[in-house]
Amino acid sequence: MNTLELQKTANEVRKGIITAVHGAKAGHPGGSLSAADIFTYLYFEELNIDPKDPKKPDRDRFVLSKGHTSPGLYSVLAERGYLPKEDLPTFRHLGSYLQGHPDMKHIPGVDMTSGSLGQGVSAAVGMALSAKLSDDSYRVYALLGDGELQEGQVWEAAMFAGARKLDNLLLIVDNNGLQIDGAVSDICTPYPIDKKFEAFNFHVIRLEDGNDMDQVRAAFKEAKTVKGMPSVIVAKTVKGKGVSFMEGQVGWHGKAPNDEEYATAMADLEKAGEALCQK
Numbered sequence: 209m210n211t212l213e214l215q216k217t218a219n220e221v222r223k224g225i226i227t228a229v230h231g232a233k234a235g236h237p238g239g240s241l242s243a244a245d246i247f248t249y250l251y252f253e254e255l256n257i258d259p260k261d262p263k264k265p266d267r268d269r270f271v272l273s274k275g276h277t278s279p280g281l282y283s284v285l286a287e288r289g290y291l292p293k294e295d296l297p298t299f300r301h302l303g304s305y306l307q308g309h310p311d312m313k314h315i316p317g318v319d320m321t322s323g324s325l326g327q328g329v330s331a332a333v334g335m336a337l338s339a340k341l342s343d344d345s346y347r348v349y350a351l352l353g354d355g356e357l358q359e360g361q362v363w364e365a366a367m368f369a370g371a372r373k374l375d376n377l378l379l380i381v382d383n384n385g386l387q388i389d390g391a392v393s394d395i396c397t398p399y400p401i402d403k404k405f406e407a408f409n410f411h412v413i414r415l416e417d418g419n420d421m422d423q424v425r426a427a428f429k430e431a432k433t434v435k436g437m438p439s440v441i442v443a444k445t446v447k448g449k450g451v452s453f454m455e456g457q458v459g460w461h462g463k464a465p466n467d468e469e470y471a472t473a474m475a476d477l478e479k480a481g482e483a484l485c486q487k
Contacts, residue, residue: 273328
């Protein structure tokens with residue numbers, strides 16, 4: 209896909225996020241929206257995957273370590289053809305397979321069940337090690353929140369990955385600067401994130417605008433060239449990106465829009481989509 213096509217797709221992914229969270233009357237729109245461009249690039253450009261064969265042995269693996277942003281994952285999976293878009297409004301409903309956190313047993317395209325923060329990184333590191341031991345070609349990707357970096361398990365896994373030189377592993381930090389209780393820097397600062405990963409023998413890629421598709425593409429391309437060490441993309445993003453009243457607002461970390469807010473949000477995204485069509 210070219211950049212414009214990816215931007216249009218990311219806008220559709222954002223519509224799916226709002227639809228899912230509104231349908232559930234619960235969920236986490238802020239961090240799903242901030243990562244929508246990264247989700248889109250992963251599933252439409254980066255990952256070696258096939259929606260018609262979700263379990264193909266040589267597929268690349270993706271772990272959503274910040275599992276509460278499942279609306280973003282479900283929306284991109286629907287856009288990519290893994291599940292019907294019509295199912296998104298059933299998110300978090302009793303009996304729906306689209307649970308609040310990803311479930312690998314019931315959702316096609318989900319490689320790892322996740323929820324408790326920090327654990328997804330360990331799972332991804334284990335997958336990457338398995339590929340090395342079995343001489344398999346697949347790469348492993350994991351998306352983390354910046355607040356998630358406050359979990360010690362992240363750094364245990366990073367230490368192991370660096371020591372084992374797992375160059376088939378790419379971590380992406382969605383650095384939107386906000387967590388449930390406020391600014392990440394005020395709660396328990398993980399900064400400087402880049403220096404910490406460098407200390408654990410990671411190749412660090414600083415992505416100044418993780419909502420700019422050209423910059424996202426360049427960061428992922430750079431990561432693929434790295435040999436002999438794992439990589440991490442530290443992506444500065446905007447919480448709630450794409451929805452005017454959600455952007456940069458910590459209150460939208462874990463809150464669903466009401467009917468009026470839903471209409472406003474979808475109008476914002478419709479307008480953004482129309483603007484992209486004019487390019």
